[in-house]
Amino acid sequence: MVRQRVLGPPFxxxxxxxPANCIMLNHQTPMHDFKVASGRANIQLAQKVAGHLGxxxxxxxxxxxxxxxxxxxxxxxxxxxxxxxIQSTFAPTDNLMELLILIDAAKRASAKRVTAVIPYYGYAxxxxxxxxxVSVTAxxxxxxxxxxxxxxxxxxxxxxxxxxxxxxxxxxxLYASPVLLRSIKKLGLDNLTIASPDVGGLKTARSYAKxxxxxxxxxxxxxxxxxxxEIMNIIGEVNGKNVLIxxxxxDTATTFVKCAxxxxxxxxxxxxxxxxxPVLSGTALEKxxxxxxxxxxxxxxxxxxxxxxxxxxxxxxxxxxxxxIIRTHDNRSISSLFEIER
Numbered sequence: 001m002v003r004q005r006v007l008g009p010p011f012x013x014x015x016x017x018x019p020a021n022c023i024m025l026n027h028q029t030p031m032h033d034f035k036v037a038s039g040r041a042n043i044q045l046a047q048k049v050a051g052h053l054g055x056x057x058x059x060x061x062x063x064x065x066x067x068x069x070x071x072x073x074x075x076x077x078x079x080x081x082x083x084x085x086i087q088s089t090f091a092p093t094d095n096l097m098e099l100l101i102l103i104d105a106a107k108r109a110s111a112k113r114v115t116a117v118i119p120y121y122g123y124a125x126x127x128x129x130x131x132x133x134v135s136v137t138a139x140x141x142x143x144x145x146x147x148x149x150x151x152x153x154x155x156x157x158x159x160x161x162x163x164x165x166x167x168x169x170x171x172x173x174l175y176a177s178p179v180l181l182r183s184i185k186k187l188g189l190d191n192l193t194i195a196s197p198d199v200g201g202l203k204t205a206r207s208y209a210k211x212x213x214x215x216x217x218x219x220x221x222x223x224x225x226x227x228x229x230e231i232m233n234i235i236g237e238v239n240g241k242n243v244l245i246x247x248x249x250x251d252t253a254t255t256f257v258k259c260a261x262x263x264x265x266x267x268x269x270x271x272x273x274x275x276x277x278p279v280l281s282g283t284a285l286e287k288x289x290x291x292x293x294x295x296x297x298x299x300x301x302x303x304x305x306x307x308x309x310x311x312x313x314x315x316x317x318x319x320x321x322x323x324x325i326i327r328t329h330d331n332r333s334i335s336s337l338f339e340i341e342r
Contacts, residue, residue: 033080033081033082033112034081034082034329035055035058035076035078035081035082035083035084036049036050036057036083036084036086037058037059037060037074037083037084037085037086037102037106038057038060038087039060039072039085039086039087039098039099039102040062040095040098041087041089041090041095041098041099042086042088042119042301042302042303042304044301044304045086045088045119045301045302045304045316045321046086048301048316048318048319049086049117049318049321049322049325051318052318052319052322052323053322053325053326058074058076058078058083059074059075059076060073060074060102061073061075062098062102064094068094070098071101072098072101072102072105073105074105074106074109078110078111079110080111080112081112082111082112082113082115082329083106083111083112083113083114083115084115084117084154084328085099085102085103085106085115085116085117086117087099087102087116087117087118088118088119088121088122088302088303089118089120089121089123089141090120090277090279090303091122091281095122096122096141096144099116099145099148100144100148103116103145103148103149103150104148104149107148113151114150114151115150115151115152115154115325116145116152116153116154117153117154117155117321118154118156119155119300119301119302119303119317120155120156120277120302120303121138121141121155121158121163122141123137123138123140123141124138124158124160124163125159126138127159127160127162128160128162138160138163138166139163139166142163142166142167143166146168146169150169151169151170152170152172152328153167153169153170153171153172154174154324154325155171155172155173155174156174156175156176156276156300156302156317156321157173157174157175157176157248157276157277157302159249160200161173172324172328172334172337174317174320174321174324175337176276176300176302176315176317176320177207177211178320179300179315179317179319179320180274180276180298180315181208181211182315183298183315184208184212184244184272184274185212189242189244189270189272191240191241191242191269192213192241192243192244193209193215193216193217193237193238193242193243193244193268194206194208194209194212194215194216194217194243194244195216195218195236195238195243195244195245195246195259195263196217196218196219196245196246197219197245197247197256197259198219198255199220201246201247201248202218204246204248208246208274212244214244215236215237216236217234217238218234218235218236219233219235219262219263220233220235234262234263238267238268239267240267240268240269241268241269242268242269242270242271242272243263243268243270243271244272244274245273245274246274246275247273247274247275248276248277249275249276249277249278249279250273250275250277250279250280250284250288251279251280251281251284252281252282252283252287253280253284253287253288256273256275256288256294256297257287257288257291257293257294260273260291260294261291261293263293264292264293268293270295271293271294271295272295272297272298273288273296273297273298274298274299275297275298275299275300276299276300277299277302277303278297278299278300278302278303278305278312279303280303280305280306285305285306285307285309285312288311289309289310289311294311295311296311297311297312297313298312298313298315299312299313299314299315300314300315300316300317301314301318302317323337324337
């Protein structure tokens with residue numbers, strides 16, 4: 001049987017339709033050997049991915065027993081299927097357990113290949129022994145996913161690129177920067193400067209600066225303890241300039257807000273933030289909303305934002321993930337999707 005695959009704008013719903021302006025690709029793959037399923041972490045993003053692919057999500061039945069234990073079952077047959085499981089692993093830990101249980105269920109149901117599509121890879125910040133007697137939890141999670149039976153992993157903007165080496169299975173590391181850059185370019189900002197809130201994000205900030213033909217500054221900070229940041233110096237000129245703060249994730253928003261305030265004190269004209277993973281734990285959303293220095297924050301939907309805010313603009317990575325899935329299924333290169341200019 002010959003099918004046509006549909007690539008179009010995001011869709012949220014159970015009966016995707018074919019948009020008039022979509023791209024139709026002839027594809028010689030039988031319908032039954034390619035399916036996409038999702039856990040409960042980010043069902044909205046999974047529906048957008050399915051909408052771009054012109055398919056429906058494979059049914060899953062996931063429940064919690066009264067003691068909190070998770071039970072999962074695939075409602076559709078996945079025997080011999082190339083299965084893609086979409087699940088971010090942000091807190092609570094139930095999201096990680098759900099992913100592991102779904103992988104195990106798929107392998108026991110004789111899926112041909114199971115690819116874990118993890119838009120946000122949790123525990124990525126614990127990627128090394130920075131002090132005695134601590135766990136390298138990013139490696140532990142990689143081991144769990146591999147031992148559960150995943151054959152491949154697709155993820156977006158790892159906090160540390162070295163995590164790719166923690167997996168003994170193929171991993172495709174995508175970047176959300178092309179998606180975010182499209183939104184930033186629409187603003188038409190002139191006299192633009194890109195700011196990195198720490199040394200670790202300097203390479204990504206340099207990539208944005210190159211693509212936007214902008215200057216680059218570094219905000220020097222230190223962390224006296226977990227989730228506490230102190231701004232020490234700003235290396236570069238920001239007076240009278242529009243500043244774009246680029247960070248891979250915003251958790252408590254302490255660093256982001258203090259960075260914005262420090263830049264404003266140095267004479268920045270306007271300040272806009274860009275982040276891939278809006279963790280926004282605790283009172284982070286309130287900090288951003290109450291910070292007069294920040295005009296707007298652009299974030300992707302790798303993690304669903306709990307509450308709508310006028311200061312936050314959500315940009316979807318659904319199309320990016322859909323393209324990665326279809327290329328992986330067809331055994332085509334996806335290098336153009338995870339290349340980023342340095």
